[in-house]
Amino acid sequence: MTSTGIRLHAPAPGWHITADVVVVGSGVAGLTAALRCEAAGLTTVVVTKARLDDGSTRWAQGGIAAALGEGDTPEQHLADTLVAGAGLCDEEAVRILVTEGPDAVRRLIDTGAHFDESSEGELELTREGGHHRRRIAHAGGDATGAEISRALVEAVRARGLRTVENALVLDLLTDAEGRTAGVTLHVMGEGQHDGVGAVHAPAVVLATGGMGQVFSATTNPSVSTGDGVALALRAGAEVSDLEFVQFHPTVLFLGADAEGQQPLVSEAVRGEGAHLVDGDGVRFMTGQHELAELAPRDIVAKGIMRRMQERDAEHMFLDARHFGAEMWEHRFPTILAACRANGIDPVTEPIPIAPAAHYASGGVRTDARGRTTVPGLYACGEVACTGVHGANRLASNSLLEGLVYAERIAADIASAREEGGLHARVPAPVPDPGRPAHPLLAAESRFAIQRIMSEGAGVLRSEESLAKAADQLQRLHGEARDALDENGKTSEPGVDTWEATNLLCVARALVAAARLREETRGCHWREDHAERDDSGWRRHIVVRLGPDRSLAVHTTETADFPPVRKNPRPQEQ
Numbered sequence: 001m002t003s004t005g006i007r008l009h010a011p012a013p014g015w016h017i018t019a020d021v022v023v024v025g026s027g028v029a030g031l032t033a034a035l036r037c038e039a040a041g042l043t044t045v046v047v048t049k050a051r052l053d054d055g056s057t058r059w060a061q062g063g064i065a066a067a068l069g070e071g072d073t074p075e076q077h078l079a080d081t082l083v084a085g086a087g088l089c090d091e092e093a094v095r096i097l098v099t100e101g102p103d104a105v106r107r108l109i110d111t112g113a114h115f116d117e118s119s120e121g122e123l124e125l126t127r128e129g130g131h132h133r134r135r136i137a138h139a140g141g142d143a144t145g146a147e148i149s150r151a152l153v154e155a156v157r158a159r160g161l162r163t164v165e166n167a168l169v170l171d172l173l174t175d176a177e178g179r180t181a182g183v184t185l186h187v188m189g190e191g192q193h194d195g196v197g198a199v200h201a202p203a204v205v206l207a208t209g210g211m212g213q214v215f216s217a218t219t220n221p222s223v224s225t226g227d228g229v230a231l232a233l234r235a236g237a238e239v240s241d242l243e244f245v246q247f248h249p250t251v252l253f254l255g256a257d258a259e260g261q262q263p264l265v266s267e268a269v270r271g272e273g274a275h276l277v278d279g280d281g282v283r284f285m286t287g288q289h290e291l292a293e294l295a296p297r298d299i300v301a302k303g304i305m306r307r308m309q310e311r312d313a314e315h316m317f318l319d320a321r322h323f324g325a326e327m328w329e330h331r332f333p334t335i336l337a338a339c340r341a342n343g344i345d346p347v348t349e350p351i352p353i354a355p356a357a358h359y360a361s362g363g364v365r366t367d368a369r370g371r372t373t374v375p376g377l378y379a380c381g382e383v384a385c386t387g388v389h390g391a392n393r394l395a396s397n398s399l400l401e402g403l404v405y406a407e408r409i410a411a412d413i414a415s416a417r418e419e420g421g422l423h424a425r426v427p428a429p430v431p432d433p434g435r436p437a438h439p440l441l442a443a444e445s446r447f448a449i450q451r452i453m454s455e456g457a458g459v460l461r462s463e464e465s466l467a468k469a470a471d472q473l474q475r476l477h478g479e480a481r482d483a484l485d486e487n488g489k490t491s492e493p494g495v496d497t498w499e500a501t502n503l504l505c506v507a508r509a510l511v512a513a514a515r516l517r518e519e520t521r522g523c524h525w526r527e528d529h530a531e532r533d534d535s536g537w538r539r540h541i542v543v544r545l546g547p548d549r550s551l552a553v554h555t556t557e558t559a560d561f562p563p564v565r566k567n568p569r570p571q572e573q
Helices: 028-039 074-084 091-111 144-158 227-234 267-271 297-311 321-331 333-341 397-418 445-456 463-487 495-516
Strands: 016-018 021-024 044-047 162-164 167-174 180-187 195-200 203-206 245-252 275-277 316-319 351-360 363-365 377-379 541-545 551-555
Touching: 021 028, 021 180, 028 044, 028 144, 028 203, 028 397, 074 091, 091 144, 091 397, 144 397, 167 195, 167 227, 167 495, 180 203, 203 227, 203 397, 227 363, 227 377, 227 495, 227 541, 245 267, 245 297, 275 297, 297 316, 297 351, 321 333, 377 397, 445 463, 445 495, 463 495, 495 541, 495 551
Parallel strands: 016 195, 021 044, 021 203, 044 162, 203 377
Antiparallel strands: 167 180, 180 195, 245 351, 275 316, 316 351, 541 551
């Protein structure tokens, strides 16, 4: 695998620091990887786009899934995950997740995370969609992510790890042989560094989270602009399964024109017995699936959308009035506060809900050790595609995946260092390529991209809608390219223009994959191909970016993930 030579238009780095490992992102995956690398004696730097506790992890409400309860087993967790993944999970990747998961959660508790317990001192477990057993550990009722983030951030600070906050990572640096040599980044605002700089390191761990901001309405924070996937594509890495974007079924409906991050109403509310109803109070998921409201998320989202179409309604309702005030205040205080802040009291009235973009099941393709197709570049968490989620993530598997695969990455980097596969000295990055830098979109293009994606590649898709989206995105891409070719000018480098450019990159890749997959599977719903087609489409779609900025899209021969590379180690001599 060779680099595309494409880099964002940006000033040359004015400063640099060196390390053994640079971890990009500060959610459960990034901070776990950083802590484990540091514990292995590796000089580790954490770079994060906002504050250490400002990523997607702290917004996670429901909890973390693992076979921790009496009578539950990893095999049962495996079975539920494979069903949710609709035939596209990598079974070995899932087996790693469910077998290593329980001990990983216990190590998280040892790090300082406090989960809710029963009066007997046992973990208090709940159920969510797709799970046949209570195996979701939660904290603060519905503030699990916030508690995990708190514990990991405190551990990072206690151990004195070097961190660079408010820093947008721009591009991967590589050496003359195409191996990872660090990253360039732009530090916003105050601190020891400012402006564009670089971290030189032979191993880079991408843990940048998702790309929910590519849609108008999402549960993702504003920082989730697909930066990691875009960086990986420019670096020549393969991405896979981008078409499988999970739309959470129950997001607080704030109006048809609402944009940006929307309040999530956790699946755990349904796990505790809330019902989905239409405007007449009729439960509509009963009879559609054996688990009714607790069916996998793609099935529930489709059920809601169908009922909305039948009733010509903008939203449905989640009815949990029977919980009573005490249960709402004890079990779901965060959701209760969010609803009341928006004029809804779930104690006395049903909650208006509609699906919104929530989680990317696909991402940068990795193997079981988190290695991508670029030597020395790793990925974990939502930015990665490990094969665990398949066509649809099982509820609360995301925090566990970030935890388990971050630990595996740290172990691989440490092992590679011991065996001499990881350079003792930081490799020298090659100079900027002679070709022009990647043109930047105007900042306001972000809103155009979001509108295009929501209209053409949202919950409901078709060849017509996707072709229109592809044409509109290509027009934006062409306008930026033509402006640079004609007069050498591009939009002014800055966070807003870099983010808009990254969003366009991931949007083009997502639409290309969704357009190619002519079937309905998991959370990819094609109106013009309404059935699942195992004979033709039980395989993965892989996307690469070419040196001319064109997209190369192909399918794998089977549902198995091909190896990321022939060599057993990312940086062998």
